[in-house]
Amino acid sequence: MRIVAFLKKTFLENLREWKVLILTLVFAPAFVYMMFGYFEAASPAYRLLYVNHDGAAGATAGAAPADVSSEVAGLLAAWEGARHPDGKPVFVVTEVTDVPAAEAEVRARDADLLVEIPSGFSQALRDFAVGAGSDAGASPPPARLVNHADETSVRGAMAMALSDYTAFTYAGVLTQAASPLDVTLASLGSERQLSDFDLYVPALLVLALIMTLFTAATSLVKEVDRGTMMRLMLSRLRTWEFLAAITVNQVLIGLIALGLTYLAALSVGYRSDGSVAMVLLVGAVTTLGVAAIAVVTAALLRSMFELLTVGTFPFFILMFFSEVMFPLPRVRVAELAGHVLYANDVLPPTLGVRALNRVLNYGGGLSDVGFELVVMLLLTAGYFALGTWLFRRRHMRT
Amino acid sequence: MTDTRPSPVGASAVAATQPDASAAGGRDCVLRATDLVKRYGDLVAVDGLSIEVRRGEILGFLGPNGAGKTTTLKMMSGLLAPDAGSVEIDGRPVRAGALHGSASVGVAPQEIVIWDSLTCLEQLQFAGMMYDMPAAAARERATYLLEVFGLEGKARKLGKTLSGGMQRRLNIALGLVHEPEILFLDEPQAGLDPQSRVLVREYLRSLRGRMTIVVTTHDMEEADKLSDRVCVIDHGRLLVMGTVAEVKGRLGGGELFEITVDADVTEALLPFLHRLRPTCTLSADGSTLSLASTQPAEAVAEVLREVAGRGLLLVNLRARGATLEDVFIDLTGRKLRE
Ligand SMILES: Nc1ncnc2c1ncn2[C@@H]1O[C@H](COP(=O)(O)OP(=O)(O)OP(=O)(O)O)[C@@H](O)[C@H]1O
Ligand SMILES: [Mg+2]
Numbered sequence: 001m002r003i004v005a006f007l008k009k010t011f012l013e014n015l016r017e018w019k020v021l022i023l024t025l026v027f028a029p030a031f032v033y034m035m036f037g038y039f040e041a042a043s044p045a046y047r048l049l050y051v052n053h054d055g056a057a058g059a060t061a062g063a064a065p066a067d068v069s070s071e072v073a074g075l076l077a078a079w080e081g082a083r084h085p086d087g088k089p090v091f092v093v094t095e096v097t098d099v100p101a102a103e104a105e106v107r108a109r110d111a112d113l114l115v116e117i118p119s120g121f122s123q124a125l126r127d128f129a130v131g132a133g134s135d136a137g138a139s140p141p142p143a144r145l146v147n148h149a150d151e152t153s154v155r156g157a158m159a160m161a162l163s164d165y166t167a168f169t170y171a172g173v174l175t176q177a178a179s180p181l182d183v184t185l186a187s188l189g190s191e192r193q194l195s196d197f198d199l200y201v202p203a204l205l206v207l208a209l210i211m212t213l214f215t216a217a218t219s220l221v222k223e224v225d226r227g228t229m230m231r232l233m234l235s236r237l238r239t240w241e242f243l244a245a246i247t248v249n250q251v252l253i254g255l256i257a258l259g260l261t262y263l264a265a266l267s268v269g270y271r272s273d274g275s276v277a278m279v280l281l282v283g284a285v286t287t288l289g290v291a292a293i294a295v296v297t298a299a300l301l302r303s304m305f306e307l308l309t310v311g312t313f314p315f316f317i318l319m320f321f322s323e324v325m326f327p328l329p330r331v332r333v334a335e336l337a338g339h340v341l342y343a344n345d346v347l348p349p350t351l352g353v354r355a356l357n358r359v360l361n362y363g364g365g366l367s368d369v370g371f372e373l374v375v376m377l378l379l380t381a382g383y384f385a386l387g388t389w390l391f392r393r394r395h396m397r398t
Numbered sequence: 399m400t401d402t403r404p405s406p407v408g409a410s411a412v413a414a415t416q417p418d419a420s421a422a423g424g425r426d427c428v429l430r431a432t433d434l435v436k437r438y439g440d441l442v443a444v445d446g447l448s449i450e451v452r453r454g455e456i457l458g459f460l461g462p463n464g465a466g467k468t469t470t471l472k473m474m475s476g477l478l479a480p481d482a483g484s485v486e487i488d489g490r491p492v493r494a495g496a497l498h499g500s501a502s503v504g505v506a507p508q509e510i511v512i513w514d515s516l517t518c519l520e521q522l523q524f525a526g527m528m529y530d531m532p533a534a535a536a537r538e539r540a541t542y543l544l545e546v547f548g549l550e551g552k553a554r555k556l557g558k559t560l561s562g563g564m565q566r567r568l569n570i571a572l573g574l575v576h577e578p579e580i581l582f583l584d585e586p587q588a589g590l591d592p593q594s595r596v597l598v599r600e601y602l603r604s605l606r607g608r609m610t611i612v613v614t615t616h617d618m619e620e621a622d623k624l625s626d627r628v629c630v631i632d633h634g635r636l637l638v639m640g641t642v643a644e645v646k647g648r649l650g651g652g653e654l655f656e657i658t659v660d661a662d663v664t665e666a667l668l669p670f671l672h673r674l675r676p677t678c679t680l681s682a683d684g685s686t687l688s689l690a691s692t693q694p695a696e697a698v699a700e701v702l703r704e705v706a707g708r709g710l711l712l713v714n715l716r717a718r719g720a721t722l723e724d725v726f727i728d729l730t731g732r733k734l735r736e
Binding site for chain 1 (some may be wrong): 431475476477503504505508509511512513514515520524525527528529530532533556572576590
């Protein structure tokens with residue numbers, strides 16, 4: 001009964017201190033809309049510049065000097081026609097004439113690649129096509145392209161690889177030269193076309209859960225700050241009941257936040273293969289982990305002021321290191337029953353993101369995320385033990 | 399201002415540094431604190447304090463700022479672990495520092511401790527339920543206490559929206575919800591208007607015999623009106639403990655003489671009265687000398703002789719009953735505490 005009364009009280013307080021609650025509930029859904037807008041607006045296409053020194057040798061008579069040979073036109077068409085799996089263009093292709101200016105653009109990473117089409121490009125392709133068809137011994141020299149790129153830029157390197165691949169394929173078809181190598185793709189992607197945004201949705205859902213760090217820590221720190229901890233200490237309420245009531249309340253708030261965020265994702269066209277029950281299960285376990293970290297956080301703080309200043313540290317640590325904001329390089333630390341554990345898996349939300357991704361985007365079931373759930377629960381138990389010990393030491397001895 | 403104190407207090411019959419065996423033994427002792435010590439760094443806030451509280455009494459707990467009253471109350475209510483010594487309530491040791499305390503203790507702390515975002519009714523009911531009261535009973539008790547403390551009109555108002563005095567009344571009510579056996583009140587009257595003071599005092603008096611109350615206050619008149627017994631502590635040590643009459647009787651059998659002359663007595667008279675010191679308590683306040691003595695007639699005559707001999711003019715001479723404040727000042731001096 002005490003635990004129910006305490007749960008009701010905590011919930012009432014959360015409702016009345018609605019600013020924190022509203023922030024917690026709308027932060028992640030708002031993020032969904034912002035990220036969706038960003039992914040839509042920001043073209044993932046590589047910006048490819050080209051300069052054409054090819055002398056328009058095959059241009060039809062009377063055509064304007066700017067006109068290009070059919071070979072160059074074909075190459076441009078190949079670049080422009082290249083598509084990502086989701087149907088979006090790979091390149092935005094732009095012609096330039098001022099090479100130093102274009103190089104500066106690439107250096108500043110405003111463009112990803114500058115391709116120079118040297119003079120004689122079309123002629124060389126044509127010669128090659130004829131040579132390849134004849135029985136003559138030595139092949140004519142190949143047509144050349146020159147890449148001006150910053151190979152230390154990931155986008156630059158990607159753009160170069162994709163543009164080269166497109167050009168090779170085009171030249172191969174054009175000249176009917178046999179390729180010594182044929183590479184095919186065995187797709188490991190989901191059967192569904194996953195956009196970058198789709199892959200980001202699990203992280204956004206976990207972001208909603210991370211936000212409950214604030215409501216949970218508020219519920220705890222407030223009793224300390226206001227001195228009411230003393231009344232609780234005098235009463236028959238037990239430490240575990242106190243923490244359990246606040247945790248249950250957080251799981252409820254977390255699931256509401258998760259639901260709202262999921263609805264926001266649905267409203268912008270996100271579709272999932274996963275079962276709702278699995279999403280809620282993973283969500284609940286992840287919130288438990290966040291609540292446990294909130295207990296540790298609250299144990300280290302004495303006032304609401306400290307919570308809103310120092311308390312943002314653990315919040316940012318959770319945001320960054322659980323890869324909710326962006327992916328991090330993975331540091332392997334152990335392998336357990338065929339599952340790899342990474343350094344940042346010590347934060348339950350990291351595992352939550354991974355498990356939710358499997359459920360939402362790959363239709364994973366309990367057996368697919370069982371390992372993550374077990375590890376999360378173990379970590380959560382550890383954080384609760386540490387948090388309870390610290391909280392009692394620091395706030396329950398006056 | 400000068401502070402003239404007689405010999406150390408321990409000599410007196412009522413200065414019960416050791417609990418008065420006959421009195422405490424004769425009546426049921428509900429709380430026994432033995433040799434309590436609490437240190438904060440170099441500061442000894444409570445220094446070997448032993449107190450027995452009798453069942454059903456109202457004990458006024460007096461002492462200057464920083465004397466160690468709050469610290470002692472916290473140790474007696476199980477909120478603070480003593481560095482040495484022990485506290486027993488009904489013969490059971492009080493363990494500090496864990497949730498799930500004893501339901502027999504109620505506390506209204508010196509600072510206001512209420513839940514800002516719960517209504518008056520909600521928090522009283524909630525507090526009752528934290529002591530395992532069923533929801534309905536807790537609500538009934540909450541409604542009753544709101545009436546008692548004149549807060550029935552504020553039942554549905556949030557704690558943070560109450561005035562300071564109302565919050566203080568709620569603070570007291572929160573300590574009473576579960577009908578504790580012993581109630582510790584740390585300056586319950588501070589910040590209350592005269593009406594509220596009367597209301598709180600009357601209610602506490604109505605509990606006399608049913609509930610044991612330990613109450614600190616700086617208002618000597620209040621302590622006089624409210625308490626069955628009082629104790630005065632300073633520097634964490636017990637100076638005196640007894641019934642109000644006993645404690646007042648320490649000063650010249652409860653009778654005090656005030657002799658007013660036409661000069662500042664600190665310079666003009668006091669230095670020449672050292673002969674009286676062993677038997678008298680003298681204190682000077684401007685042109686008035688206060689005198690308490692076990693042989694008052696001789697002492698007053700001696701002072702008057704000195705007045706005449708020094709060519710001073712006697713402006714007024716009167717006798718009055720000693721107040722707790724007189725005893726308090728006598729015991730703890732006139733100097734402010736830093
Ligand atoms: N948490 C603390 N840390 C350090 N010193 C403390 C602490 N609490 C109390 N003290 C010191 O212990 C002494 C006794 O304090 P206490 O609060 O018990 O006095 P008090 O008799 O209640 O005074 P007041 O009448 O002003 O309320 C004081 O000197 C105070 O400065
Ligand atoms: Mg105090």
